[in-house]
Amino acid sequence: MVKIAIDAMGGDKGPSIVLAGADIALVRRPELTFQLFGESAAVEPLLEAYPRLKAVSTFTHCDVTVQMDDKPSQALRKGRWKSSMWRALEAVKKGEADVALSAGNTGALMAMSKFCLRTMAGIERPALAALWPTLRGESVVLDVGATINADAQQLVDFAMMGGAMARALLDVARPSVGLLNIGVEEMKGLEEVRVAGQILKEANFDHLNYVGFVEGDDIGRGTADVVVTDAFAGNIALKTAEGTARQIAAHLRDAMGRTIMGRIGYLFARGAFRELRQKLDPRASNGAVLLGLNGIVIKSHGGTDGVGYANAIEVGYSMVKNGLLSKIRQDLGEYHRDGFVREIAEASLADGE
Amino acid sequence: MVKIAIDAMGGDKGPSIVLAGADIALVRRPELTFQLFGESAAVEPLLEAYPRLKAVSTFTHCDVTVQMDDKPSQALRKGRWKSSMWRALEAVKKGEADVALSAGNTGALMAMSKFCLRTMAGIERPALAALWPTLRGESVVLDVGATINADAQQLVDFAMMGGAMARALLDVARPSVGLLNIGVEEMKGLEEVRVAGQILKEANFDHLNYVGFVEGDDIGRGTADVVVTDAFAGNIALKTAEGTARQIAAHLRDAMGRTIMGRIGYLFARGAFRELRQKLDPRASNGAVLLGLNGIVIKSHGGTDGVGYANAIEVGYSMVKNGLLSKIRQDLGEYHRDGFVREIAEASLADGE
Incomplete structure (x- = not known):
């Protein structure tokens, strides 16, 4: 059984696509059960149309719904403890659910996730990882929206977490990892990207194969299973x-x-x-994963339909079945973050001077 | 008459595509004349095949050719004063040519251009501007490769220069200008983008219409005539x-x-x-413009063919005919750079605290 906690109010179209999506996902994965959170007047009548879904779901009424245009601070103020988004996350925190899903306000979801689930030991900032369709299949691209101005250490963390996600989702034992950079020689990219490259090269991790810098056109080509960048460039690349x-x-x-x-x-x-x-079809790659938290949180596109929402549920399902969190913890444990890697980082910075 | 100085050695395929391109451009614009710089053994025999082009061209032998994989510092060391790339730029500097063109090493071209032509008064760093085909026609996107880590003031400079280029090339009197940013609310993008937005909004320039932040998917939609960003995000967006x-x-x-x-x-x-x-067809939008220098420098894709190279020449031709440099100087002169704009920038930063 895989238990999915759902913010049924999230998304541009609200509960109707969420319930339709959950019902589609259930046909594909009969072992799913759902905890639905939302306003009872909006959700309960709709749920009647899905008897199969209703049979494997609990519903909890929540007075507060985070709006799509709420600022994260606003959302936290009014929605902490009691909004449908918060309650879905809390179900994961309490161990009552394996995954939390929302198609709602991205900034609010990130802020609430950090606040409710906290980042994993050794991880300072979470990253939002997207599945990117390529000529060779799919790649994991992160960060596409959580942490701007990521430093070298954080980019290395993203590489580790993205690598674990690729192992969980793409069925590769030692995923290739590239750092997104620009090819103009004079620049050699940003200092933090250069240092992250040094760290990844010298660390030579067992569980990921660092292939060096990649450029924007390498993403669609599928040059690397995992493409690592900070949220500013990553979000711009994705939207472009x-x-x-x-x-x-x-x-x-x-x-x-x-x-x-x-x-x-x-x-x-x-x-x-x-x-x-x-x-x-953008629905086929719907479902970005918020990595680096003590729990699995999936963000669905707000504008998707039932088919797209079902795909986001499928991403969450795969993450649970393939042990994403334990893979990340295992990979992170493999290196002495505060000794080994910091040493390399300092040596690399000294080289650059 | 429009005089084009050409680094005939630049590009993956060398002089053959350069001469073919110049010949095509000449048919379209019979008022063109050319100064060709390169190795005589490589260029002169080829030139015999283009009698029409030969009739309006001078050829100058240069011992040194900048290689595609030379680092900018290397290229400067070995190629200053005497390489074909340098000599083409120098022709512009001396007023013997209106435009310099190269399909060679981008980093070397930028370094040599800065060294030879110097930046315009009031401009600290040059920007590479690309023409981007959109659903509505074409937009100017800059910077796509010259200045990473641009600060707010430099982004405003890019907006001014990109606006002047749009007026010169796209036939719009008051081009719309957007700042590339990410939509995730929590982030509100980078501090420098936010401050640049404040400056552009409050300055309310006569010659450009600031429309606010745009996202990656707005570029192809043609939401703004000019999209402004730093070279890291811009290069990644373009390549993606x-x-x-x-x-x-x-x-x-x-x-x-x-x-x-x-x-x-x-x-x-x-x-x-x-x-x-x-x-x-990427050839149709070939020809990026290096803005902010005392002279017009066009960078052609290294891998293009004669048709693409001819388009890069056409971009240079339009820039000259439409008075790009005087438009930029006029726009820059319109605001008291060291008074007015700095004041707004400081006020915006203070607001953010």
Whole structure:
């Protein structure tokens, strides 16, 4: 049995897509059970439409719902202890659930997660990790939204956590890890990226294969199983890729629809276009993981539908089944954070001077 | 007459694409003349194949060629005064040419440009500006590779220079300008981006319309005529977009080629695919502009072909015809850099505390 705690109020469309998604996930994974948190007037009537889901769920009414535009501090002030988002996280903290899921306000979810679950021993700041579809399959890209201005040590932590996630989710024993950088020679990227590279190279961890710097176009190519960067560049890379995909899809629709020949061609190649749509479907990679906490927290896109939400649940399910947290703890334990790595970092900084 | 100084040795394929490109550009703009710099054994025999180009060109032999993998410091040491790259820049400095072009080593070109042409009065650091194809046409995105860790004042300078470039190239009187940021509420992006936003908002320049923060997916949407960011995020965004476009093209080819129906559909829709290819053709947006120098310097992609190189020349041509440098100087002169803007910056920082 895998127990999922859900903030049923989160997302642009609220409980309707959340319940639809949970119901879809349940068909795929009958061992799931759910704890749903939300406003009873909004959730309970909808739940009646999903008897299968209702049978394996508990529902807890919460007076407070975190709004999509609440600032994290506001959300904490009004929603701590009592909002549906908080209660879902708390279920994980108490050990009553294995995973907490929300499609709500990202900043609020990060702030509440840190406050409720605390970061793991040895981890200063959490990272948001996304699954990125590539030409070779999927890669883990982190951080895409939690920690800006990450220092070298934090980037190394992200590499460790991303590596553990790749082992849990992508079925690779020793994932390749690249640090996102820019190729312009003069720059050699940011100091912290350079030092993180030195640490990863010299540490030569058993459980991850550091492949050096990668550039923006390496992500889609699948050059590395794990791509590590700070949240500013990571979020911009992720959104730029999403925007480019939408832009090309629009150009393609436009070009195919403009002439009769294009429309006939489209009819013949319908199957091919369906395949392409599936490859580009953002729902298929929905479900970012907040790493570095004492618990598994999954963030779904706020604008997804039931199919996308079910995928986010599936990500959480896989994390539990494959022991994400114990993998991270094991990897982190493998090196003496305060001795060995700090020594390398200091030596690298001294080299640079 | 517009006089173009060319580093004929630059680029992955050397003089052959450079000369082919210049010849194509000349057909489009018969008022062009060229000063070609390079190794005589490599350039002069090739030039014989382009009598039209030869008639409007001078050729100067240079002993030294900057290699693609030279570090900028190396390139400066061995190539200053005498390399083909340097000599092209020097022609602009001496007023013998209006534009310098190279498809060579980007870091070396930036270092040599700064050394040879110096930055404009009031500009501390140059920026590399790219033309980015969008759903609405084209936008100017900068910096994509020159200045990492840009501070608030430098980001404002980039906004001014990018605005002048948009006015010169995109035919908009008061270009809209957005600052690239991330949408996660808790973060509100980097401090320098926040302060730059305050300055641009309060200054309310006549010649640019500051529209606030934009995110990665706004670039392709064409939300702003000018998107401003530091070179780290900008370079990663640019390369990620290029990678995503290549990835989708590969998926599309794959999907269309796999079945008979797909291949038949492709035959019918050939025209539509040709149109799409044109939209996505990286050659069409070749030619990044190094802004902030006392002279116009254009960087062509090293791996482009003659058609792409001709587009880079066209960018340089438009910059000259539309008075890029005087537009930048005029915009910069409009505000008292050391009084007015510094005051706003200090006030904004104080607000943040």
